Amino acid sequence: MDDAERLRRWRMVLGADGADSNAPALTGRDAAMDSALSALYGEGEGKRPAGRGSGGRSAGLGASAPSVARWLGDIRTYFPSSVVQVMQRDAIDRLGLAALLMEPEMLEAVEPDVHLVGTLLSLNKAMPETTKETARTVVRKVVEDLERRLESRTRATLSGALDRSARVSRPRHRDIDWGRTVRANLKNYLTIPGPDGTTTGTVVPERLIGYGRAARSLNKDVVLCIDQSGSMAASVVYASVFGAVLASVRGITTRLVVFDTAVVDLTDQLDDPVDVLFGTQLGGGTDINRALAYCQSRITRPADTVVVLISDLYEGGIRDEMLKRVAAMKASGVQFVTLLALSDEGAPAYDHEHAAALGALGAPAFACTPDLFPDVMAAAIQKRPLPLPDGGPG
Template sequence: MTDPDLERWRLVLGTPASAMGGLNADAARRDAALDWLYGRDGDLDRRDVRRTGGDGPSTLTTVDWLNDINQLFPQATVERLQRDAVERYEITDVVTDPEVLRTVEPNPALLRAVLQTKHLMNPEVLKLARRIVEAVVRNLLATMQTEVRAAFSGARARRPSRWKQARDFDVTRTLRANLGHYRPDEKRLYIETPHFFSRTRKHVEQWQVILLVDQSGSMVDSVIHSAVTAACLWGLPGVRTHLIAFDTEVVDLTGEVDDPVELLMKVQLGGGTDIAKAVRYGAALVEQPRRTIVAIISDFYEGGSVATLIRSVRELVEQGSKVLCLAALDSSANPAYDRDTGQRLADVGAAVGAMTPGELAAFVAEQVSR
């Protein structure tokens, strides 16, 4: 078979499409790798459409499968296959088998898998899994620190300066001051008095940024990005950051904010949700209400009292704090949340929506530099 489109359909459909033609050696290996994963889908049995590979090896171990997919598919497809293996089919040895962890290439899908399954790992396996966490977090930090620095770099004030440096040349003021020296016959403006400015930071008063992060299983991406965002905000002038994780209990992780890897290794995903309890804890941390941003990162499916949650948020707003109710905080910012609760929170003055980490940093920078 030489037609790439026919080959793709043959790989999608498996043995039921064998009449379309055979597969070459590499395509047969792809077929076997896909069958190893998707052949276990129970929906195929119910529809009497059994997907089986025809020409590849009959049995693959998890290590063999990971090696094969890395050789046979582009990186984006590899990450999708790994994510389906862990999240859809619960093949936990993808991130709990020591041999796999020694060889697998770290990526965001595997980071999510490690965080969701680390409670199954013995100390030796957990040590190997930490390599994945460190590698992915390092890449996220590099990207997000750039975004945060860009957001905070604009807080500058310009003042006249006697120090003459080319980079501080004030073009506008110089032109205005020397317009009387323009010579129409030569069409030239002669500069007798150049002007320069100094670059000084605006004075910024201390702001508190309190991140309340829902650590239920569905919020894993937001948990990851909240940890890295808090690390990027940590130590910035004018900003004091708190990071609080919650399910039905509240855990203050502020002491770990400067080490997002250690922080993520301590997060316990899953369990119920008591958002109101977390908001009350955050409210108790507020020192200057009008210089405080409280960001609640959750899907807002409240397991506790919705009425208490609404009342707690209203009290924060009324005292002058800025309350953000974020249904997502990750690179895609695709919100999935209880819209009824979200509307009730908006009705009492909270800003409800979703943000990327860069957008949150820009919001904080805008408030701090006012």
């Protein structure tokens, strides 16, 4: 890279006020990109932020819907989709543009992503009817994209877990569990002499052990219990999509419950995740104990039930009762999973004391990415140790 190119790149990174005086003047596409960045991040502090949450800088979008719409069109022209999504989130957070998202023209200009869906859901109750249909279209686009990415692996992983959770003693050849079969027949180990004086060891499989095939009747019950406080927006989106996918897997019956200080059962809407999402109400308080009491009352087959609590664990209800309910469910045979988040961002701020208390009960709390979730569910269904990220709680 020559010096001119290096100076040009630093000029783009730092902005006009932060760049070296020898930096070249920007023209054409570079000037347009610089203008879009300056409108959001301003030019007064020497350098532009590398990510979200950098405040204290003036910005030039104003409150005009037409100017914002033009800016949204510009950033989609000049930046890749991943950068566009970050800039949109910064604009909403830094410039208070949430109200403008209630205008259909604005929604048509944005780049849909999980975080935008969370913002729209938080505005749902205040959104005018003229905008709601456009908002549903934006949400559906994100949901359908998530389903395409997540469905096939989830179905394959969980179907395999259901098939392999049963054992049979007269399996077909392709269903033989070779590891268990060898271990069960080690007493039948023989040493066979060869014609050249060498010996060969072999295990005679007197008893075969194999995987059972998934029964046509329901094998496992899964209860997704989702905290819908504002900080859990991305988790609500992913959990709703996974809930719909789980409901479509033969051998699993799925219940989806969302809560703040009230509890809402959205199971009858699982055939359409968009309906589920618009049935949520992001924000408000948190009463985990009440939500778990409801879930506990719906469990009819504890030994075949997996309960997944998705929450940052900031309990506004009765803490001791919450922990007693978890302990009681586990004692009855329920597999209990605690996820601090179901998103790509990692663990959010969460109540460490409650997380430690749940871990002591055998329900370690950790953040889970969407890619890891099928493996977590498969482990819970098979009653084996959960694949904790980095080997421990989040």
